[in-house]
Amino acid sequence: MSKAKRLMELIVAVNRKRRFTVKELADEFGVSMRTILRDLQELSELGIPLYSEVGPHGGYRILQERLLPPIAFTEREAAAVFFAVQALRRYSSLPFETETSTALNKFYTYMQEDVRARIDKMRDRVDFITPVRRAQSPHLPVLLDAAIRQVVLLVDYASKQQRGKREIQPIGIYTQGGLWYCLAYCFLRKSFRVFRCDRIDSAVPSDSPPLDLQQIHLGSKEELIRLEEDSVYLYADLSKEGVEACEANPCPVPLLHVFNDGTGRLEGNVERSDIPYFASYFVGLGKEATVRQPKELRAAIRQLLSDLMVRYADEGIVTQE
Numbered sequence: 001m002s003k004a005k006r007l008m009e010l011i012v013a014v015n016r017k018r019r020f021t022v023k024e025l026a027d028e029f030g031v032s033m034r035t036i037l038r039d040l041q042e043l044s045e046l047g048i049p050l051y052s053e054v055g056p057h058g059g060y061r062i063l064q065e066r067l068l069p070p071i072a073f074t075e076r077e078a079a080a081v082f083f084a085v086q087a088l089r090r091y092s093s094l095p096f097e098t099e100t101s102t103a104l105n106k107f108y109t110y111m112q113e114d115v116r117a118r119i120d121k122m123r124d125r126v127d128f129i130t131p132v133r134r135a136q137s138p139h140l141p142v143l144l145d146a147a148i149r150q151v152v153l154l155v156d157y158a159s160k161q162q163r164g165k166r167e168i169q170p171i172g173i174y175t176q177g178g179l180w181y182c183l184a185y186c187f188l189r190k191s192f193r194v195f196r197c198d199r200i201d202s203a204v205p206s207d208s209p210p211l212d213l214q215q216i217h218l219g220s221k222e223e224l225i226r227l228e229e230d231s232v233y234l235y236a237d238l239s240k241e242g243v244e245a246c247e248a249n250p251c252p253v254p255l256l257h258v259f260n261d262g263t264g265r266l267e268g269n270v271e272r273s274d275i276p277y278f279a280s281y282f283v284g285l286g287k288e289a290t291v292r293q294p295k296e297l298r299a300a301i302r303q304l305l306s307d308l309m310v311r312y313a314d315e316g317i318v319t320q321e
Contacts, residue, residue: 003039006031010039014050021059075115082107082119087128093137093180093197095144095173131178135198142203143182146170150213152187154206158199167206172218173197177249183218185211232294234278236266242288272296279304 006029013028014020022040026033044050073081085104094100108116139155146153147170157166168184171192175181180197187208238246240262247256258264266289270278279300282289291297 007039007042010043014043019059024059075118078107078111078115079119079122083122083126083128086123087130090128090130090132091175091178092133092135093140095140133178133198135179135196137180137197137200139200139203140173140180140197143170143173143184143197143200146203146205147172147182147184150210152206152208152210153203155195155203156201157195158201167208168193168195169210169213171213171216174218185213231269232272232275232296234266234268234270234291234297235293236282236289236291238264238266238285239288242285245285245288275300283308 010025010029013025017024022033022036025040026036029036040050082104085100085107088094088100108119111119142153145151150169152167152169155166155168157164167187168182169187171183171185173180173182182195182197182200184193184195185191186193243256243258243262243264246264246266255267256264257267275294275297278297282291282297282301283304291301
């Protein structure tokens, strides 16, 4: 086995074992212990964080995150990965913000010069537009880690109505319209809720025991809302222009159905507390949408239009000469 191939396989081996002795590796690769020691020294110089432990039960262990072995990319694959990461640059917050930046720098630095030159030309020809938001969501890594490990968090949350402490068990985080949201079980409301991540001012582990929510994930969120006692069924007809508007500015309603003639409908269950939001949304769609249900939303739209009529009435408007 060539030295280069042995080093690549050695990277895979130490990642797999995490803790090992020189003799174990020497036996596995069929080389002397001195050769393995030289190889481990080279891996350390390449940046693999190895730590040696002395004593009768000592050996080596790898620190921090596992490192991936070298991966060969074609030019088009390299460009695809680069721009996939580049697409995230407009987000004010990311769950892997530092790692995203370092990964992109590493990827770009070790590309061949001709590939870098091609990507530099493509930068001005390809873009991924995301709404620019000032809102910061610094607790995304904590929320994501809690969702994976099934941990209850104590958060300081500022809703539209009030600010206060809540215990939540995150299910997952997702982004929509440039904002981040966290689907979680709220122990205060005793039900599942969606929280705006930029409204979470602090998030620390709680001592409360978690629920068994392993089978619930982000794909379940529409079903969870449907099961909520305080939800309402929304149904709205859409013109062709209405369908295009909903596709351009997605509405957080589970299902957009598009018919063969280009028209469509919005259908799904939403939280009753979100009716004011949906009233504004459908007023923005104007004649391109007709809400059929629920009655509470139709009433909220009428009230909003009435308030706008009063605001924009000509009477009482003072103009400057």
